[in-house]
Amino acid sequence: MNTIFFEEHFKNGTLMACMAVDLKYIAFVLKDNARNKESIEIDSLPTRLIVYSPAKNEPGSFGVRKWDYGAPGLKVSAKGDDWIVCDENFQIDEVLKKTNWYPIPNNQKGHLAKGMVNIDGDVYAYGIIRSIFKYIRARQWENITDKEVHSNLFIDVETSKERMVGGWVGFNAVDGFDESDIYAGGNKGDFWHYNGNKWTRKELPLNSDISSIACTSTGQTYIGCRIGPVLAGRNDQWEIIDDAKQITHIAWFKGRVYFVDKLGRIYTHNDGDNNLTEAIFKTPLPDHMRHLIKGISSCKECLVAYTEEQAYAYDGEIWHEIIEIPSLSKNK
Numbered sequence: 001m002n003t004i005f006f007e008e009h010f011k012n013g014t015l016m017a018c019m020a021v022d023l024k025y026i027a028f029v030l031k032d033n034a035r036n037k038e039s040i041e042i043d044s045l046p047t048r049l050i051v052y053s054p055a056k057n058e059p060g061s062f063g064v065r066k067w068d069y070g071a072p073g074l075k076v077s078a079k080g081d082d083w084i085v086c087d088e089n090f091q092i093d094e095v096l097k098k099t100n101w102y103p104i105p106n107n108q109k110g111h112l113a114k115g116m117v118n119i120d121g122d123v124y125a126y127g128i129i130r131s132i133f134k135y136i137r138a139r140q141w142e143n144i145t146d147k148e149v150h151s152n153l154f155i156d157v158e159t160s161k162e163r164m165v166g167g168w169v170g171f172n173a174v175d176g177f178d179e180s181d182i183y184a185g186g187n188k189g190d191f192w193h194y195n196g197n198k199w200t201r202k203e204l205p206l207n208s209d210i211s212s213i214a215c216t217s218t219g220q221t222y223i224g225c226r227i228g229p230v231l232a233g234r235n236d237q238w239e240i241i242d243d244a245k246q247i248t249h250i251a252w253f254k255g256r257v258y259f260v261d262k263l264g265r266i267y268t269h270n271d272g273d274n275n276l277t278e279a280i281f282k283t284p285l286p287d288h289m290r291h292l293i294k295g296i297s298s299c300k301e302c303l304v305a306y307t308e309e310q311a312y313a314y315d316g317e318i319w320h321e322i323i324e325i326p327s328l329s330k331n332k
Contacts, residue, residue: 006324009030009050009064010030010309010323012032012033013030013031013032013033013048014030014031014033014308014309015028015029015030015294015307015308015309015310015311015323016029016030016031016074017029017074017076017295018295018296018297018304018306018311019076019078019116019118020297020299020303020304020313021078021118021299022299022300022301023053023299023301023302024053025051025052025053025078025083026051026053026297026299026302026304026313026322027049027050027051027078027083028049028050028051028052028306028311029047029048029049029074029075029076030048030050031045031046031047031048032045032046032047032048033045043072043073043088044072046066046067046068047066047067047074048064048065048066048067049064049065049066049076049083049085049095050062050063050064050065051064051065051083052323054313054320054322065083065095071087072087072089073088073112073113074086074087075087075113075114075115075116075125076116077116077117077118077123077124077125078118078123079118079122079123079135081096082094082095082096084116084123084135086104086125087101087113088113088127089103089112089113090103090104090107090111090112090125090127090131090133091103091104092125092139092141094138094139099138099139102139104133104141105139105140105141105143106143107131107143108131110129111127111128111129111131112127112128113125113126113127113131114126114127114128114171114173115127115172115173115174117176119174119175119176119177119178119179119182119215120176120177120178122135122179123135124144124174124182125141126171126174126184127171128169128171128186129154129157129169129170130145130153130169130171130184130186130192131143131145131171132144132145132171132174132182132184132194133145144194145199150198150199152198152199152201153192156169157169169187170185170186170187170190170192170210171184171185171186171192172185172186172187172209172210172211173185173210173211173212173213173223174213175213175215175221176194176215177215177219179196180194180195180196180197181194181195181196181215182194183202183213183215183221183223185210185213186210187210188207188208189206189208189210190210191203191204191210193235202236203236204223204231204238205229205238205240206223206225206228206229206231206240208225208226208229209226209227209228210223210224210225211224211225211226211248212224212247212249214250214252214257216252216257217252217255218255219234220232220233220234220257221233221234222250222257222259222269223238224245224248224249224250224259225245225246226246226247226262227244228244228245229241229242229243229244229245230242230245230247230259230276232269241269241274242269242274242275243275245261245267245276246262246263247259247261247262248260248261248262248295249295249296249297251296251297251298251303252298253298253303253314253316254303254316257269258279258296258298258303260293260294260295260305263291264291264292264293264294264307265278265291265293266278266285266293266296267279281314282317282318283318283319284319285305285312285319286310286312286319288310289307289310289312292307292308293305293307294306294307294308302315304322305319310323310324311324312324
């Protein structure tokens with residue numbers, strides 16, 4: 001990476017999130033000086049969306065969008081060529097359309113965003129209290145958890161203020177195969193399926209806080225928890241494939257599922273095994289990345305792994321540098 005670019009955009013920042021769409025766009029969310037601040041202050045720090053385009057030239061080019069006032073809990077996804085970002089209050093900015101911040105229509109006060117996901121080319125923003133919105137076009141979103149249409153989603157919420165205030169219910173994680181086959185999970189095993197018309201609660205063999213969901217091209221769905229079992233299955237058939245892991249991210253790449261745990265390790269799962277095993281790649285991650293992984297994201301062409309300071313993309317053969325401290329970089 002160019003040293004001047006690193007000094008300006010990465011040196012005093014912390015990588016918070018990543019989304020890989022394809023070799024045209026890989027996006028990172030970065031917070032200024034987050035490592036030197038108490039967690040309660042992080043949301044107010046200046047935020048950058050940094051988009052890397054490895055296909056444009058060698059070794060790739062970067063684009064930067066910065067919000068000096070801070071963007072609390074920023075999430076990111078992409079629709080076509082546009083990047084869509086969402087803060088924790090369900091405020092949206094469509095980067096290329098330069099919409100500035102606007103509230104997702106019909107979102108209720110107190111329903112905070114937890115993330116964004118791209119399902120079969122469509123963007124969804126989700127959060128508590130069982131809130132999911134589908135992006136239609138600029139400034140237009142469909143609420144697929146509308147209370148008037150899907151009243152069964154909210155019966156237990158209305159009868160338990162403790163659940164609502166404490167964030168008992170979902171959603172912390174969402175993924176799907178298409179718009180008529182979506183899974184959504186929250187705390188204490190709160191897990192639902194959407195068939196395009198209605199939501200149905202699914203019973204899982206766990207009572208843990210769901211942290212991540214990944215639907216794969218093989219038709220399998222994987223579920224990870226903050227502390228607890230890792231599940232694989234679909235519909236009403238689920239099996240425990242690991243008894244206890246602190247999973248933060250799950251990604252599917254080239255026919256294999258990958259997991260990141262809270263301790264910064266990357267795991268995978270082999271059919272027939274009763275637990276996860278630490279992932280082995282054709283070429284190993286750089287030593288300074290190992291056991292420090294903060295998260296992973298994948299697209300058809302690559303698996304991206306990142307720490308608070310560095311990011312590498314794996315193409316199935318080799319790990320390629322994307323973001324690196326110049327003093328550690330083999331390309332400096």
